[in-house]
Amino acid sequence: MKQIAEIFSQGEEIVCGQTVDSNAAWLSQQLVELGFTLKRHTAVGDDVDDLVALFTEIAERADCCICTGGLGPTIDDLTAEAVSIASGQPLRFDDQAFADIQQYYARRNRVMPPANRKQAMLPQSAIRIDNAYGTAPGFALRFKRCWFVCLPGVPSEMKNMFTSLVRPQLLQGFELQPACLVSLRSIGIGESAIQQCLADFDVPAGVQLGFRAAPDEVQTKLLFASSFPEQEKRDCVAAVADRIGDYVFANDGLDEAQGDLLDVVSKAMSRKSYSLALLETASQGQLAAKCLGCDWLRRVEINLDWGRNTGAGEVGGGDLLPIAKIWAEQLKAREQTDFALIQLFSGSAEDYRDKDKAIVLYNALATPSGVVSTQLSAYGALKTKQNQAALFALDLLRRYLQNKCL
Amino acid sequence: MKQIAEIFSQGEEIVCGQTVDSNAAWLSQQLVELGFTLKRHTAVGDDVDDLVALFTEIAERADCCICTGGLGPTIDDLTAEAVSIASGQPLRFDDQAFADIQQYYARRNRVMPPANRKQAMLPQSAIRIDNAYGTAPGFALRFKRCWFVCLPGVPSEMKNMFTSLVRPQLLQGFELQPACLVSLRSIGIGESAIQQCLADFDVPAGVQLGFRAAPDEVQTKLLFASSFPEQEKRDCVAAVADRIGDYVFANDGLDEAQGDLLDVVSKAMSRKSYSLALLETASQGQLAAKCLGCDWLRRVEINLDWGRNTGAGEVGGGDLLPIAKIWAEQLKAREQTDFALIQLFSGSAEDYRDKDKAIVLYNALATPSGVVSTQLSAYGALKTKQNQAALFALDLLRRYLQNKCL
Known part of the structure; x- marks a missing residue:
């Protein structure tokens, strides 16, 4: 049977948008891999009524819920209190948790602020989850249908606790079939x-x-x-x-x-110790920038005049593919590389800017066995077209390397 | 009276953690600015029952809800259907929406796939929200207490539609005291x-x-x-x-x-009809790529050998600033531009890749009134360093143009 899981994030900074909730995505990936069926993410702010309502809802509909945030020492950290209200049980003082918090400060030669005592208060039935990287211990408990695991919101602490302590507990406590x-x-x-x-x-x-x-x-x-x-x-x-x-x-x-398109190309280029020379026009350095760290890229030229001062970009497309092919052969010969890639385009500067107009890209690749080429249109906003231009050029190389029909 | 708002995100990729839900944070910030009180974010996957349940819940407790995702042409795009079931109204075929989708394809010289017809089906009482950047129109309707606004999940389309169309509608439809x-x-x-x-x-x-x-x-x-x-x-x-x-x-x-850093630089360069020549090493085309559409950028050179084959990037930093300054003067003289910007760096290829090591960037800018320079360290993963390198070079130009101390 599929086990239903949810993610619950607490924090005014999340619900008001100052922080993007990347914890929820990370935890979901972990739970999907374990074999849970993820049904919902919910975030609420630091309001005890909202928290109690949410714990109560989730307790009825999920088998497991991982909660992050609200375990700190300040007045707006309300998770333990909300769980205790929702599940109708008092908070208890956890001696070990308090000793750990005191030790955390002692090891740093600092005095524990009185506010931190609050972090040792856990719901009566909860098991403690130790935090080796911070002051806030987590805890877990069953409430109605659901096994709740409450962890701190600091990503490094949360991830460490999940991986080392929570994951093994879940594998033991649930019958899971990883997808x-x-x-x-x-x-x-x-x-x-x-x-x-x-x-x-x-x-x-x-x-x-x-x-x-x-x-x-x-x-x-x-x-x-x-x-x-x-x-x-x-x-x-x-x-x-x-x-x-x-x-x-x-x-x-x-x-x-x-990996991604560049990874695929890069592995094939490196495996055969191939080299590439490149002329960019439409993508204006974007392809070179993507290839940072790729030793097989030996030479890059950027032609800014193409399509701008000379108006060459406005030339009708008919003659551009032959030009690109000749230039590719010339660049390969001049740079003595295994491949040379030429990117030309037609369309005015206005077409390029206009999200409703297309530019046409002419890519030619001189290879050890002749020249191959593509002619494709790019659409959308300026930056979208630019990115398409870089990718289409790179994809021509990928197609050749993978022996895909051209 | 405070108006309660929620965010609702649809998508298996969000609930399963493949995508971090940055839309929710962006929308929350917009709504906070408008004067709404944000109460919840919820994400659910592509399951019509889950969607219907969530629409029904939110309809009772919020005044306004912005929903993203689920408006695409594929079978797992279920927002319109779920709204129609939850609110008990049929879907209607929107002629204008369909004409817009057809035109979207026609402008791209492509045939509309039959699947896209689905995107023109809107709930009976909904008002259409036009999408100038994609095929999926959004829509808005009242259901019980709540004004639901459904937008596509593609961030660029969503943001454009929110800013140009939804924001003014909300300002008109709600009594808000915008912060x-x-x-x-x-x-x-x-x-x-x-x-x-x-x-x-x-x-x-x-x-x-x-x-x-x-x-x-x-x-x-x-x-x-x-x-x-x-x-x-x-x-x-x-x-x-x-x-x-x-x-x-x-x-x-x-x-x-x-605007952003490039906007600030670009306005100042254009106002005085200034021109720039650029040599990139560490950022390998990234700065040129950022400057797409900027006519004041007249010449770009990318030196791939720097820091690679020649080992020049490993040279101790002491001598690099003088070299960068001389090269800047030379490039300015050769290209006859108002400015010339040279970017050099020290640090081996291994340092560049190692997220725990820094590279040092030496930027020199030849100006109409002499040469100015900066020396700054970049940290982090490969792509983070590359982006820093591009920005630091551009920022030197910004500081000169704004007369900031160098």
């Missing part, structure tokens, strides 16, 4: 076009299909139940990848993670 | 150092002080109650800015927004 997530990573094709490719694909029982659009790629996600047979899993991934086609540059979750 | 938020934007100084600068500053009653660290800047935020007198507000901002010092490059919220 397996496989992501197919693609570039150059949108979410809805992928869905069309998969329209006639019957998703097997025990598999959940999802999509995620990120700035640099679209991910097609397959979540397999723990009982799903290994070979059928591989067949299912292969069938989906096949339908999406050569836009797929990597998959994550089957074997070793392959 | 006034003034942000002092700084670069080159950390959050805790700023806090130290302000240690002896008495924050006046009616003002809330906060900080936000972003990748490109640190913002010191002063939230003034709506009744706070104008002149005292200006005095308070000036006093805080004065304490932080010349790290402050702009303030937002007092008069016309001054």
Whole structure:
């Protein structure tokens, strides 16, 4: 049976937006990997009524809830009090917790402020969770259906306590069946076009299909139940990848993670000790910047005049692909590299700025076995087009290295 | 009377932790500024029953709720359907929304996939919120106590729609007493150092002080109650800015927004028709890429060998500032620009990669009135150092243009 889990974050700074709640995402990933079904994240501020109401709700509908924040020494830290009110039990003074807090200050040659005594007050039935990195101990207790685990909001303390103490407790206390997530990573094709490719694909029982659009790629996600047979899993991934086609540059979750587009290109370039020379126009340094730390990038030129002063960017597209190809051969010969990549574009400076207008990108790659090229349109706001321009150029290299049809 | 607001995020990727929900924080800040009292954030996955339950709960307890996500064309995008079930009204086909989606594809010379038709289905009583940047229109409707506003989850689309369309609607539809938020934007100084600068500053009653660290800047935020007198507000901002010092490059919220570091530099360069030539090493194209669309950038060179093949990056720092200054003069003379900016660094490739080691950046700027320079350390992961390198170089130009001490 699936175990339902929730995340509960406390803090005025979260609910008012001064802090982005990255704890919730980190904890959710941990719980999904353990085999929990994540149902909700909730954040509320430092108000005891709001906290009591939320504990009471969650106690009825979840099997496990990880709470962060509200364990500090100040008056707005209300988690233990709210749990005690909600679950109808008094707070008790925990001698060991108090000794640990005193020792924390003693080791730092500091006097414990009186306010910290409050952190040793835990709900009657709670088990203490020691905090090796700070003053706030955590605690866990059952309240109705739900096993509540309360941890401090400081990410480093919370993560350490979860990994070393909470995770083993959960594995022991719950019957869990960890699921397996496989992501197919693609570039150059949108979410809805992928869905069309998969329209006639019957998703097997025990598999959940999802999509995620990120700035640099679209991910097609397959979540397999723990009982799903290994070979059928591989067949299912292969069938989906096949339908999406050569836009797929990597998959994550089957074997070793392959990484993002640059990782895939970089591994292939390094494996064969290949080298690249690059001329950027439309992306204006963005591709070079992405390649920071890649030793195979040997030479970068940025042509700012293209499409600006000379008006060359406004030239009709017909003649640009041949020009890009010739320049690629010339750059490769001049720099003595294995590859040379030329990026040209057509479209005026106004087209580039206008989110409703496209620019057309002409990429040519001189390789050890001739020149290959692509011609693609980039859309959207200025920075979106720029990023597309950098990625399309890099993807031409990826396609050549992966022997994908050009 | 205070108006209660909540944030509702939809998406399996949020509830399972693959995506950190930064939309919720951004929207909360906007609503706090408008004068709402923020009570909860909730995120649920792509499950229609969970969505219906949450809409129904929120409808009873909040005056306004901003929802993000679930407006895409795919089967797991369920917001409109869930709202329609929860509020007991059918979906209707919105002709204008459909025409807009078709036009979105037509402008891109692409055929609209049939799946996108779904995005034109809105709940009967909803008003449409146009999306100028994507295919998913948003919508808003009243359900019981609450005014629900549903927006796409893509941050750029969501933010644009909120700012241009939703914000004015909320100001009109609710009796709000907007607070006034003034942000002092700084670069080159950390959050805790700023806090130290302000240690002896008495924050006046009616003002809330906060900080936000972003990748490109640190913002010191002063939230003034709506009744706070104008002149005292200006005095308070000036006093805080004065304490932080010349790290402050702009303030937002007092008069016309001054924008980010590049905006500040770009306005000053354009006003005087200045031109710049640039040599990048450590940032490897990142600064050029940031300057896309800036006509005052006339020439970019990227030196990949610096700090790599030649080992020049490992040279001790003592001699680098003089070299950078000479090169700046030479580049300015050769390119006949008003300014030339040279970026050098010391530190090996290993130091650059190691998040626990620093590299030292030497920036020299040749100006119409001599050469100015800075020497600064960059810390953190590879990409963090690269971004710092780009920003520090740009900030030298900003300091010269603003006549800040160098």
